[in-house]
Amino acid sequence: MTDAPVAIISGAASGIGRATAAALAERGDRVVIGTFPGDPHDASVTLDAVVAAGGEGTIVELDVSSTSSVQRFVDAARAAYGRVDHVIANAGILRRAPFETMTDEQWDEVLQVDLHGVMRLARAAAPHLGAGGSIVAISSIAGGVYGWQEHAHYATAKAGVVGLIRSLAVEYGPRGVRANAIIPGLIETPQSLDAVNSLGPDGLERAGGYIPWGRVGRAEEVAAVIRFLTSPDASYVSGQAITVDGALTVAMRD
Numbered sequence: 001m002t003d004a005p006v007a008i009i010s011g012a013a014s015g016i017g018r019a020t021a022a023a024l025a026e027r028g029d030r031v032v033i034g035t036f037p038g039d040p041h042d043a044s045v046t047l048d049a050v051v052a053a054g055g056e057g058t059i060v061e062l063d064v065s066s067t068s069s070v071q072r073f074v075d076a077a078r079a080a081y082g083r084v085d086h087v088i089a090n091a092g093i094l095r096r097a098p099f100e101t102m103t104d105e106q107w108d109e110v111l112q113v114d115l116h117g118v119m120r121l122a123r124a125a126a127p128h129l130g131a132g133g134s135i136v137a138i139s140s141i142a143g144g145v146y147g148w149q150e151h152a153h154y155a156t157a158k159a160g161v162v163g164l165i166r167s168l169a170v171e172y173g174p175r176g177v178r179a180n181a182i183i184p185g186l187i188e189t190p191q192s193l194d195a196v197n198s199l200g201p202d203g204l205e206r207a208g209g210y211i212p213w214g215r216v217g218r219a220e221e222v223a224a225v226i227r228f229l230t231s232p233d234a235s236y237v238s239g240q241a242i243t244v245d246g247a248l249t250v251a252m253r254d
Contacts, residue, residue: 006030006085006086007088008073008077009031009034009090010089013043014041017033017091018046018049020088022055023227025051025054028055029086029230032057032080032081033046033050034062035059041190062091064116065116067120073124074125078128084125085230086230087122087125087135087136092113092117093110094151094197094198095109095154096151097151099152110153110157118137118164122135134229134230137161137165140155140184141183142155143160143161144162144241166239169238169240178235178238179239182222182242183241184244185217185246188216188219189219192216211251212246216246
């Protein structure tokens with residue numbers, strides 16, 4: 001059995017998850033592609049990208065809102081490859097809901113995936129991570145930096161991801177396991193292209209006008225940072241929340 005590292009990725013059927021799977025496969029990692037059964041995106045496209053990058057991967061169903069599903073996912077990764085080295089907690093959902101009419105069920109649905117799902121995946125994988133292992137979780141500028149109207153549940157979850165990661169970095173540092181968060185800015189993904197719950201194509205196009213880089217980001221640009229954070233080059237980087245946003249959050253608007 002090869003000694004190549006194994007990366008497990010939630011929400012890997014599209015967007016940042018798919019780009020990350022390809023980026024890690026390109027450097028030689030074996031990749032476990034977590035996909036939600038109800039996801040309309042085809043996880044086999046991600047697997048094709050992994051193979052095209054010269055890598056090896058497998059698709060495993062994963063519902064991060066279920067503790068038993070998360071445990072089965074981690075167990076499947078270890079059964080397939082014998083180890084887990086890097087955990088990328090990427091799965092997330094986005095729902096627009098005005099705060100005054102938001103139900104407990106709407107609040108809980110988003111928190112269960114976007115925050116508790118990160119916790120479940122990290123908790124299940126942590127016992128198997130050794131020195132040099134890493135956890136990377138995806139936060140957002142909504143919550144990680146800004147507030148967002150009609151998305152209080154989402155912003156709360158994404159702010160919580162940063163606090164969770166900082167705590168894991170402290171707790172697992174003595175074992176040589178790093179934990180970091182990514183705060184993506186406006187990145188073109190299937191989620192951000194959803195005009196009902198997010199900005200949609202027109203909103204993303206307008207955003208390009210006030211982002212200093214002159215455009216929204218690409219999933220591959222976020223994946224490149226994840227690749228760094230899961231590499232030996234980041235051996236002393238832990239407990240950080242790294243913003244990838246084309247300078248959006250530091251720009252003064254005219």
